Amino acid sequence: MLVKTEIEYFKRVSATPADTPIAMYGSNGLHDMLKRKSLEHFITPINVLHDLSNINARMKAIDPLSPQELYYMIVMGENDLYTSSYKHSLNRMLQRMGTKPRGDSLLLNVNFDYFKKFIKMAANYNKLDTFLNLMPAANSEALMRAFVANLDKGDNLEDAVDVADSYSSITNKKLQNVILNYVKENEQQSVAAGNQRGKVIYGLLKTIFLSADSSNKVDLTASFGIPSIYEITNKDMQDDKGRIVQQVFFYGDEDGKAYFPPFVNSFSAKDWTVTSKKEWVEIKSKKGNVFVFANKPLDYNQNLDDSAQVHLANYLRALDMKPSVVVHRGHSYWLKGTIDRMPDNAKVVVLGSCGGYQNLNEILEISPDAHIISTKEIGAGDINRPILNYLNQSFITGDKLSWKAMWNSLTKLFSTDPNRAIRESWDDYIPPYKNLGAIFIKAYHKQMDM
Secondary structure, eight states: OHHHHHHHHHHHHHSSSOOOOGGGSSTTSHHHHHHHHHIIIIIHHHHHTTTOSOHHHHTGGGTTOOHHHHHHHHHHTTTTOOHHHHHHHHHHHHHTTOSSOOHHHHHHHTTTTTHHHHHHHHHHTTOHHHHHTTSOHHHHHHHHHHHTTTTTSSSSSHHHHHHHHHHHHOOOHHHHHHHHHHHHHHHHHHHHHTOHHHHHHHHHHHHHHHHTSGGGOOOHHHHHTOSOSSEEOHHHHOOTTSOEEEEEEEOSSHHHHHHHHHHHHTSOTTTEEEEEOSSEEEEEESSSSEEEEEEOOOOGGGTHHHHHHHHHHHHHHHTTOOOSEEEEESOGGGHHHHHHTOOTTOSEEEESSOOOHHHHHHHHHHOTTOEEEEESSOOOHHHHHHHHHHHHHHHHHTOOEEHHHHHHHHHHHHHTOSOHHHHHHHTTEEOGGGOHHHHHHHHHHHHHHO
């Protein structure tokens, strides 16, 4: 009923003149209810069973859903669907579209509602080519033209950020060139029409896309006049007492409880002093002046992990310690809690889960110059630990942190890992200089403030 109502309402919104049903928006509105029901009845059940080898048993919760209903479940679950949940849901959606599925027919059936979000997600999970191949070439080109059109309309930047993020995930050079050329066309039209917002949005996207090809030698920091996205100095990480303070957010579910002991054990007794308190651990480097505080993953059913985070934050304030490094260790549905408690002077933010426009935008509103490491996948403990070890070693030695050098070093490390899942998961991690959505947000606000 919710899906049928959404499809009908969006047809009214898209009509000329537009007729916007007020029931679509706001708390307990149609969009809010669609998302809540998608998460409660379908996304959470298939996520919880992510370790189950029997795929049919794992995905049983979505058996009753039609292709259109699966489409809405997917777009509503952008920040919540596990990678495997997304891929299996997409496969089932395509299977239920018949023996000759047509991607363009599906989009017509939903009146192209949320189609930019759907394309962005397909690109991020390397499924965009698969979807575009389910329609004639002329239709796929028209779809991508619509994907980059009208990004200057509306009140927020979500569609533009989705386009930026999608471009970084596309490996098909021909498709990249198609998108780049459409962006250039829209920029020229905005200039001719005297459309300042359009000129800025499309001009920024053009420069960002050109920078993705290293042969163009585009320096985004110099081009946009923003703080460096390629490196950060040790001095920039320090507080006024010369300390580098790191706060790690754990959550009291099974994953948090499983990954907390290996996290603590990764700090060698030779280099670090570990002190366990009732609700958190304090870890101090024996050389340098680096402090790491991590709340214990206490039982979330009793809200004990939340209390531990509150008490730790109060403790740090009492000591006048302001974390410049924030690490989120948990699924994406816990991320809002981390962002709500993130200090405003964070310089490096490590997300153990997907970024997404809302999350990136909220982080950059709190700390505009933050360097954000994120992943398109579920954060893997066996990858997060080497990332944090590299960061901490850099903090101790006082070396300037170069993201390209760090990524090259870790890529060599993970490329030889015997575990194929680790090798593939590493490919889904995004360094700050390739986090095109975050770069776009920073550059846009810089341009509009000039």
